[in-house]
Amino acid sequence: MLNHQYDLLDFGRNEKLECIGGVVVRRETPSAPGGKASSVDWGQARLRGKVAGDKYSWDGIAPADWRFDAGDFQLQLKPTPSGQVGVFPEQSVNWEWIKRCPADLAGLKAINLFGYTGATTLSLANRGAQVVHVDAAKSVVSWARANAQTSGLADSPIRWMVEDALTFVRRELKRGNKYDIIVADPPSFGRGPKGERWKLQRDLFHLIESLSELSRGRCKMVLLSCHTPGVDHRQLKSEVESQFHFEAGTGESFALELRTKENKSLPSGNCFRWVAD
Numbered sequence: 001m002l003n004h005q006y007d008l009l010d011f012g013r014n015e016k017l018e019c020i021g022g023v024v025v026r027r028e029t030p031s032a033p034g035g036k037a038s039s040v041d042w043g044q045a046r047l048r049g050k051v052a053g054d055k056y057s058w059d060g061i062a063p064a065d066w067r068f069d070a071g072d073f074q075l076q077l078k079p080t081p082s083g084q085v086g087v088f089p090e091q092s093v094n095w096e097w098i099k100r101c102p103a104d105l106a107g108l109k110a111i112n113l114f115g116y117t118g119a120t121t122l123s124l125a126n127r128g129a130q131v132v133h134v135d136a137a138k139s140v141v142s143w144a145r146a147n148a149q150t151s152g153l154a155d156s157p158i159r160w161m162v163e164d165a166l167t168f169v170r171r172e173l174k175r176g177n178k179y180d181i182i183v184a185d186p187p188s189f190g191r192g193p194k195g196e197r198w199k200l201q202r203d204l205f206h207l208i209e210s211l212s213e214l215s216r217g218r219c220k221m222v223l224l225s226c227h228t229p230g231v232d233h234r235q236l237k238s239e240v241e242s243q244f245h246f247e248a249g250t251g252e253s254f255a256l257e258l259r260t261k262e263n264k265s266l267p268s269g270n271c272f273r274w275v276a277d
């Protein structure tokens with residue numbers, strides 16, 4: 001699926017070396033344990049990201065038309081003060097799952113919370129789902145919208161919402177709105193547009209509970225992932241299954257990861273997904 005759009009070249013000592021959309025990027029990350037491979041030239045990076053206080057600083061200049069071509073959609077890339085560049089490639093297994101899933105998603109109502117630059121929203125739109133894309137950051141929602149345009153999906157039925165995820169879900173419940181497809185990729189900590197605080201360890205259970213209510217009686221697909229240390233996929237699975245009363249379907253949970261050519265695995269979060277038969 002990634003068609004050489006992404007290669008993890010090496011990682012270690014809290015840094016990653018990656019080739020993303022043809023550009024070699026070296027960046028600090030607290031979650032890259034172990035040592036570096038002696039065979040890899042870390043000096044080849046065109047962009048270098050370093051933690052500076054609670055922000056990121058970048059050395060080097062990214063190409064103006066830097067893009068990640070996922071085949072069915074395109075993501076514009078750029079270095080940001082959060083240390084991200086606009087794509088989480090470990091999610092590509094889920095884009096592929098959506099693309100290949102045998103269920104007919106056309107016309108189904110989907111909600112994608114913490115949707116970032118829109119990769120999963122665009123995967124769902126490509127299958128004909130009507131998606132409500134929710135993220136707290138206005139700039140990121142504009143970026144996702146631009147990605148829809150670049151991907152030829154500007155006229156797809158996508159609603160772009162700059163909202164606090166939990167507040168939006170509670171409001172939808174009050175309005176009596178329901179969804180067939182539930183997607184959420186919450187960060188460990190976050191803030192809504194009005195300063196609402198998101199803390200995964202405290203709020204995840206309430207979110208899952210509300211999402212089960214939001215899709216009661218019509219749930220066709222659930223995709224929940226997170227990157228928080230201490231939350232593993234078995235825990236996600238048991239929390240989701242205890243709230244959602246799934247009927248016939250297939251569910252699975254697994255650790256997300258990225259791998260180097262040498263088969264070194266970089267843990268990159270956890271995931272639960274379920275689809276109705």
Ligand SMILES: C[S@@+](CC[C@H](N)C(=O)[O-])C[C@H]1O[C@@H](n2cnc3c(N)ncnc32)[C@H](O)[C@@H]1O
Pocket residue numbers: 087088091113114115116117118119120134135136137140163164165166184185186187189190191192193196197198
């Ligand atoms: C881990 S990223 C999601 C990655 C995305 N699912 C993907 O694969 O491209 C987390 C996103 O959550 C958003 N966010 C943080 N706090 C939020 C909140 N309280 N409500 C809504 N979105 C929030 C951030 O702006 C960020 O875009």
